[in-house]
Amino acid sequence: MKEKVSVGIDIGDSQVVTVIGHRAEGEAYPNIVGVGIHKGSGMRRGVVTDVEETVASISAAVEEAERMAGLPAEAVYVSVNGEHIAATNNKGLIAIPRSKEEIGHDDVLRVVETAQSVTVPANREILHVIPRMFMVDGQEGIKDPVGMTGSRLEVDAHVITGSTPFIKNLRRTVEQAGVAIAGFVLAPLAASKSVLTKKQKELGVVLIDIGAGTTGLVVFEEGDIYHSAVLPIGSDHITSDIAIGLRTSLDVAERVKVEYGMASPITLSDKDTIDLSKLDRDEEQEVSRRYLAEIIEARLQELFLMIKAELRKVGRDGMLPAGAILVGGGAKLPGIVESAKDNLGLPAQLGFPVELKGMIDKLDDPRYATAIGIMLWGMDDESEKTVFPTFDVSSVITRIKELFSK
Numbered sequence: 001m002k003e004k005v006s007v008g009i010d011i012g013d014s015q016v017v018t019v020i021g022h023r024a025e026g027e028a029y030p031n032i033v034g035v036g037i038h039k040g041s042g043m044r045r046g047v048v049t050d051v052e053e054t055v056a057s058i059s060a061a062v063e064e065a066e067r068m069a070g071l072p073a074e075a076v077y078v079s080v081n082g083e084h085i086a087a088t089n090n091k092g093l094i095a096i097p098r099s100k101e102e103i104g105h106d107d108v109l110r111v112v113e114t115a116q117s118v119t120v121p122a123n124r125e126i127l128h129v130i131p132r133m134f135m136v137d138g139q140e141g142i143k144d145p146v147g148m149t150g151s152r153l154e155v156d157a158h159v160i161t162g163s164t165p166f167i168k169n170l171r172r173t174v175e176q177a178g179v180a181i182a183g184f185v186l187a188p189l190a191a192s193k194s195v196l197t198k199k200q201k202e203l204g205v206v207l208i209d210i211g212a213g214t215t216g217l218v219v220f221e222e223g224d225i226y227h228s229a230v231l232p233i234g235s236d237h238i239t240s241d242i243a244i245g246l247r248t249s250l251d252v253a254e255r256v257k258v259e260y261g262m263a264s265p266i267t268l269s270d271k272d273t274i275d276l277s278k279l280d281r282d283e284e285q286e287v288s289r290r291y292l293a294e295i296i297e298a299r300l301q302e303l304f305l306m307i308k309a310e311l312r313k314v315g316r317d318g319m320l321p322a323g324a325i326l327v328g329g330g331a332k333l334p335g336i337v338e339s340a341k342d343n344l345g346l347p348a349q350l351g352f353p354v355e356l357k358g359m360i361d362k363l364d365d366p367r368y369a370t371a372i373g374i375m376l377w378g379m380d381d382e383s384e385k386t387v388f389p390t391f392d393v394s395s396v397i398t399r400i401k402e403l404f405s406k
Helices: 052-068 105-114 164-176 187-195 198-205 235-247 250-260 289-312 336-344 366-379 380-388 393-405
Strands: 003-011 015-024 031-039 075-080 085-093 122-137 139-142 152-163 180-186 205-210 215-220 222-230 273-275 286-288 323-328 348-350
Touching: 003 052, 003 164, 003 187, 003 366, 015 052, 015 366, 031 052, 052 164, 075 164, 075 187, 075 235, 075 366, 085 105, 085 222, 105 122, 105 152, 105 393, 122 164, 122 180, 122 222, 152 164, 152 222, 180 187, 180 222, 180 366, 187 205, 187 215, 187 222, 187 323, 187 366, 198 205, 198 215, 205 289, 215 289, 222 289, 235 289, 250 289, 273 289, 286 289, 289 336, 323 336, 336 348, 366 380
Parallel strands: 003 075, 075 180, 205 323, 323 348
Antiparallel strands: 003 015, 015 031, 085 152, 122 139, 122 152, 205 215, 215 222, 273 286
16 A cells, blocks of 8 residues: 655744654544654744754654654644735736647646746745636636536636745754755645645634744635735744733743733733742742733734734634634743634634544644644645645656756
8 A cells, every 4th residue: 555654844933843744545533653742942933043052952843743643754844923924815817728638737737837937036935826717718716627518728826925034944953954845835824734624614714823933824715725824923022011010031931821821811810929039049929810811911912903904804803704813832822713703803713633543642732733744735735736725836847857867
């Protein structure tokens, strides 16, 4: 039996997670066989800031996953994140020759290529071109036009770009860790693959990936991607606010956030206190849990207001029946679901990876949604190219170079 092996690496600001999965021919769901988690990454807001630390973190996470799986990580898919990410919707159009009886895969590829002809500055490169909808002779709402007849083929595509210098630095860093890159995947887009159901995407949903330095969001409607963005705020900003508000170190502030933090002060009284001396010998003060929750609430309100503004830009503020799905390490904060409901005016819930087998007990957590999604992206990469829901520009360029070298 043929087996498909896929490796996904999520390089976040606070940790690197490697997931190895395989799926035997005929099986519906992949089997998780290797997991590697390393704290620290040498990244800040999705950008490499310490090459040596990033290389060491990637190597450690990959080696741990390889040992567990008994399989080598030959070609991996890697997450991309950061403020430098930008997205736009663009249209493409081609004419179908009269000699052709029906639209073929080559025609779909051609029209997607025209959609990526959007003007991109010299310091930026295209990461994804994702067809949202095809049109044949003006007929809209077509998911896959292959086999249809017509003389005019159009596509409405979602184009995601990133800063070339940042992506090059990330590529070199991963390669220095001894790993070959099969492709890059936008982090919140990958997370959506592991936690969102087909029904949620059809109804209309926003996935919110709250990381340490940034928060990514992806909006789906009628089964297609509608909007994506990366916001320059994450859970580390909450830690910084706590450190300033309590006049303590970042390390103590992080422990206070994790062990005592809440997204709302409503259920707390002024009598609930935290003895900081139990967390650090150098600390002597006692602080109010209610005051701590007020600090966290203020920053979360700012975050959700920014998300609300993004939804308003595309006319989907309060207009997504499936609501908001929260993933990422920042989504673990107690009370954050209720905060999202109140501030966004939408249903909200935590997102957990679905439809997996194997070592799922280690990954049944919103913070690992992106790593699992990247692995799934690689698992489905070949089959996706058949129906053209994505167009990976970097992989096509690599293949063209290989063709010329031969």
